[in-house]
Amino acid sequence: MKLYGALLSPFVRKAAVVLEEKGLEWELVMHSPGSDNSDFLEASPFGKIPALRDGDYTLADSSAIAIYLDAKYPSPAVLPAEPAARGKAMWFDEFADTIYAASGLKILFNRLVGPKLLKLPSDEAIAVQGEAELPRILDYLEGAAPAQGWLNGEFSLGDISVASMLKSMSYVGYGPDSARYPATAAWYGRVAARPAWASVAVMEAPTAVRLGATG
Numbered sequence: 001m002k003l004y005g006a007l008l009s010p011f012v013r014k015a016a017v018v019l020e021e022k023g024l025e026w027e028l029v030m031h032s033p034g035s036d037n038s039d040f041l042e043a044s045p046f047g048k049i050p051a052l053r054d055g056d057y058t059l060a061d062s063s064a065i066a067i068y069l070d071a072k073y074p075s076p077a078v079l080p081a082e083p084a085a086r087g088k089a090m091w092f093d094e095f096a097d098t099i100y101a102a103s104g105l106k107i108l109f110n111r112l113v114g115p116k117l118l119k120l121p122s123d124e125a126i127a128v129q130g131e132a133e134l135p136r137i138l139d140y141l142e143g144a145a146p147a148q149g150w151l152n153g154e155f156s157l158g159d160i161s162v163a164s165m166l167k168s169m170s171y172v173g174y175g176p177d178s179a180r181y182p183a184t185a186a187w188y189g190r191v192a193a194r195p196a197w198a199s200v201a202v203m204e205a206p207t208a209v210r211l212g213a214t215g
């Protein structure tokens with residue numbers, strides 16, 4: 001299986017961790033957003049990362065990829081079978097991808113990915129706006145993070161998605177903060193200790209070092 005993208009992206013890392021959690025054989029094929037490579041564009045018609053190729057089958061969007069992988073390779077599951085738990089897993093995935101990312105990526109793109117990786121002009125005012133939006137989001141997460149275990153009872157896509165966003169934010173100074181957000185930091189530590197997470201972190205480290213990003 002091929003995963004197109006770059007692991008600094010929270011969405012690409014999410015898909016990579018799902019692949020690792022399931023013990024699947026896969027390779028990362030590096031593409032930045034907007035790449036004009038035809039194999040990549042076949043899998044991701046709008047040029048966004050990540051995208052997946054599984055034989056003849058292609059699919060874009062990290063949540064779609066996770067749902068596909070969970071259906072095709074069900075064990076171990078990343079989506080709970082029980083309805084209430086499944087709903088919450090998708091809520092945390094959505095929270096990560098649309099609420100946390102909507103604010104966090106304003107910082108990440110304008111302070112790291114745009115200027116250092118894609119060599120695009122950045123807008124510091126947008127980054128500052130993202131910073132102003134973060135406390136409400138991080139306060140919510142602190143309230144949701146359990147004293148033990150996972151966001152949702154059993155370990156799920158929700159944990160992977162939210163932790164992946166937090167890891168990307170660590171590259172711009174908004175990583176786990178055990179003084180201000182102790183429950184979040186402890187929960188993140190548990191996610192990061194999982195072998196699947198650790199093996200993706202090893203793959204990602206050289207790019208982060210090259211960009212001078214410390215996480």
Ligand SMILES: N[C@@H](CCC(=O)N[C@@H](CS)C(=O)NCC(=O)O)C(=O)O
Nearest residue numbers: 009011033047048049050061062063
């Ligand atoms: N909902 C999508 C979001 C993908 C996404 O926006 N990825 C970013 C990189 S972090 C991207 O490709 N941006 C380029 C663009 O929007 O054109 C997912 O979960 O995969």
